[in-house]
Amino acid sequence: MQYSVHPPSEFICQHSEKLLPEWSTPVRSIVVVLQPSDRELTERCWETDLQKQILRSQFLEFGFKVAELLRQRGYLAELFDPKTGLPILSKAGSLRLDDVAVVRSTLGYGITPAGNCFTIVHPRWGSAVYPSILMSSADLSSVEAAVAGLRECHHSFRG
Template sequence: MQYSVHPPSEFICQHSEKLLPDWSDPIRSIVVVLQPADRELTEHCPEADHQKQVLRSQFLSFGLKVTEMLRQQGHLADLFDPKTGLPILSESGSLRLDDVAVVRSTLGYATKAIGNCFTVIHPRWGSAVYPSILMSSASRELVESIVAGLLECHHSLRG
């Protein structure tokens, strides 16, 4: 898994009330999570669909741990369902989050149109990548610390 923490883009700042209408504090940080897939996720086959389900489940499990820790410290935090573009824990707004556009704007990765959808082109993984987004009212430094701590704990448990 690859992750990075960023300030919100101008687009997200301008449209935060359409993404997270019940938030009383501004979005201060965005976590971009990229997971490698074992195949191109642009394929339309049962194997690619299964891989998307597995990676979505892994992100939701990880993201819920991050948001729980941030919320316990008094911050707003939510993860966006990669399947729907809607927040998991907060009220849904009138705008769905385009995770591919967020990856393009924050990381500068290329994207490619596949039918009506766009996919991220990762420098090492190509289109065998699953993007996901988490947002918080907490500082980038705090979010970075929590994410790094969870990943370190996860790796030591597997190690």
Template sequence: MVNYPRVYAAEQTRPINLVGKMGQEVQIYIHAPSQYICANRERILPDWQQQPLFWVVIVLQRSHYPLVKSTPEIEQEKQNLREKFMRFGCDLVFSLRDRGYLADLIDPRTGYPLFSRPGQIPHNDTAVVKALLNYPILKNKCCVLVHPTWGTAVYPSIFISTAPPIILELAIKSMALMHGWQEVEQEELVNSQ
């Protein structure tokens, strides 16, 4: 077996841009964890204390509606987007775990990890996106993210793993295809709007 040198990027600034079969846009970013997560790791992710390095994967799904109000249609849309993330995230977790990497996803509804022991405090997906991508937040009944092109029609979700960014990117792209998400270039997205 050949041992290749490990090259880890500090963070990925360009998203992986995906589009679903029905035209739904998805953006995925790979980042080092925020300072808040690092400082509160044992309270948020107690099973991850012994991990010297892990990565945060931000999954942003474009919603059909702005997510600032609570109507039956908007709540159903949030549930649909949560389910899509959970299916994608679970498959990604098992794929990475099969390769020997620790991986988990944060349930967007509860803020707690799905496969790891929950901590004393929940994870805040919106706060992480603000900290890592510098997207503004609207304070409503709950905090609502403001995407630079989608506005408030965005559903954030978080995935974490000890896999290095290049492995994460390859696994994400492979799993995205299995879930009907095709990779597109940013220029293609701009031209289609």
């Protein structure tokens, strides 16, 4: 698992009320989580679906722990379901998050068509990568500290 912490994109800042209508404070940071896949995620078959389910579960485990640490420190935190683009801990708004678009705008990675949608092209993993996004009202250093605390406990989480 690879992650990086960034300020929110202009799109997220402009549309945060449509993504997270219950939030009373602005999004101040996002965590981009990328996981390598055993296979290209452009393939449409049961093996790819199973791989996506496994990677989604791993992100949710990681994301819930990060969100809980941030919430304990008084911040808002939300993870977006990579499958639906909707928030998991908050009421959904009128807009779904496109995690591929967030990764593209934040990291500058290319994209490639995959059926009716797009997938990221990672510099090392190609399209065998599963992107996920977490947002928070915490500043970048607070989010980095929360994730670093998790990394000490879970060696599979690395930046």
